[in-house]
Amino acid sequence: MAYHCRASHTRMLERLEYRPTQYNDKSGAGVVMNFQSMAAEFWQKGYLCCDNFFDDELMDRYQKHILEEFGDDPDFVHNEEFLERSNTDVIPWFPQRDGFDAFDIVEQDSRLQALTEAILGGGWASLYSMVMFSKQDSKGQSWHQDCPPEDISRFNLNRLVYSMDIDASIGGETLVVPGSHRMGTISAGDGDEVLAGEIALSPKKGTLIMIHGHLWHRVKPVHGRYRASINYRCCPANTPTDVTDICVYRNMRYQFSTHSIVEERL
Numbered sequence: 587m588a589y590h591c592r593a594s595h596t597r598m599l600e601r602l603e604y605r606p607t608q609y610n611d612k613s614g615a616g617v618v619m620n621f622q623s624m625a626a627e628f629w630q631k632g633y634l635c636c637d638n639f640f641d642d643e644l645m646d647r648y649q650k651h652i653l654e655e656f657g658d659d660p661d662f663v664h665n666e667e668f669l670e671r672s673n674t675d676v677i678p679w680f681p682q683r684d685g686f687d688a689f690d691i692v693e694q695d696s697r698l699q700a701l702t703e704a705i706l707g708g709g710w711a712s713l714y715s716m717v718m719f720s721k722q723d724s725k726g727q728s729w730h731q732d733c734p735p736e737d738i739s740r741f742n743l744n745r746l747v748y749s750m751d752i753d754a755s756i757g758g759e760t761l762v763v764p765g766s767h768r769m770g771t772i773s774a775g776d777g778d779e780v781l782a783g784e785i786a787l788s789p790k791k792g793t794l795i796m797i798h799g800h801l802w803h804r805v806k807p808v809h810g811r812y813r814a815s816i817n818y819r820c821c822p823a824n825t826p827t828d829v830t831d832i833c834v835y836r837n838m839r840y841q842f843s844t845h846s847i848v849e850e851r852l
Contacts, residue, residue, distance in 0.1 A: 619697065621704035628705050632767035632801035635787055639794035640692065640747060647688055649749040652814050655679055656719050671838055671847065675724035676805070679717040681816075689715050692747055693818055698794070702820060705796065706743060709823030713742065713830075720813040726758055726805035728777025731834040735771055735800040742799035742829050745818040748789040756810030760787040760795065766802035774851040775836045778804070789815075799830065 628634040656677065681689045692698065693715060702710060720726065732742050752758050761784050766772070773781075781802065789795055797803055805813075821829055832841045832848060839849035 619701070621701050624701060625704040628796055628798070631764040632798040633762050633764070633787075633803075634705075634794075634796040635789065636794045636796075637790055638792050639697075640695075640792045642791060644691060645747075645749040645791045648747075648816065649814065651681065651686055651688065652679075652717055652719065652749060652816075653812075655681070655717070656812075656814075671835075671840070674727045675720055675808075676727055677719045677721075679719065680714055681717060682715050689816070692816070698745065698818075701796075702743065702745065706820070706822045710743075710820055711823070711825070711827075713819040713821060713827060716817045716819065718815050718817060720758060720805075720808045722808060722811050724758075724808045724813070726807045726813075729761075729772060729779070729781065729802055729804040729836050730777075731772050731802060732799035733829050734832055734834055734839070735767075738768075738800070739822070740825055740829060741767075742819050742821045742825075744795075744797040744799065745820065746789075746795040746797065747816045747818065748791060748793045748795075749814055749816065751790050752813060752815075753788045756808065756813060757806055758808040758810070758813035759806045760789070760797075761785070761804050761806060762787060762797070763802040767798040767800040769802070772802045772834060772836055777836050779836075 624634060624636075656679070682693075693712060732744065733740070735741075746760075752760075761781075763769075763781055763783050764785065765783075786806070787795060819830065821827075828843070831843050832839055835851070837850075837852045838847045839851070840846070841848045
């Protein structure tokens with residue numbers, strides 16, 4: 587079976603009914619998705635990985651737009667202090683803000699919306715779509731949480747869509763610590779240290795990965811020509827839209843709106 591879901595908190599699931607739907611994977615075979623069980627898996631481990639969720643043709647369209655936007659040698663947009671302290675070499679682009687309507691297709695996908703509601707409950711809100719691009723020899727991203735974990739009800743959901751294969755030949759695999767969205771603040775230390783229990787995710791073109799904003803995660807260095815993914819961020823009902831303004835790294839907390847370190851952790 588080409589569809590595979592790997593990688594879950596049960597309090598949101600009791601009121602959800604079984605809502606299967608049908609879609610065609612790359613082989614053309616119909617695959618039934620059980621959103622309730624997928625949401626349960628997400629809440630257990632803090633992430634969910636679904637291969638072959640989006641078709642190649644759409645992903646190729648997205649990849650074309652991405653490469654046209656970034657060119658061969660794009661500039662970094664963050665200041666030098668952030669780049670040095672966060673050990674993060676990712677260049678963002680917000681295509682929907684720039685009028686690229688093609689990126690609405692994924693956001694409006696009925697399966698993605700139904701899965702998101704199964705995970706977050708009713709009233710969830712989209713935040714933005716953000717392409718994350720890394721050049722060859724980029725450091726990737728160091729260990730972090732997208733938002734402070736002290737309030738367990740206040741978090742974002744990353745809905746990562748991959749327009750290209752990510753594997754060892756390219757680098758840039760995503761590392762996660764399963765269940766760490768329930769473990770509080772990420773431990774202080776080296777941003778690229780090997781953490782107990784970490785696993786690597788190597789998504790293919792068309793893969794969807796859902797990541798809880800409190801999950802400990804990072805991206806490995808990129809040694810291929812480039813790495814790209816699209817993050818359709820969203821959040822539960824009644825969550826402030828600036829929920830990701832402060833990011834928690836192992837060596838600091840950084841506030842993007844003020845371009846400043848708000849807490850030293852080492």
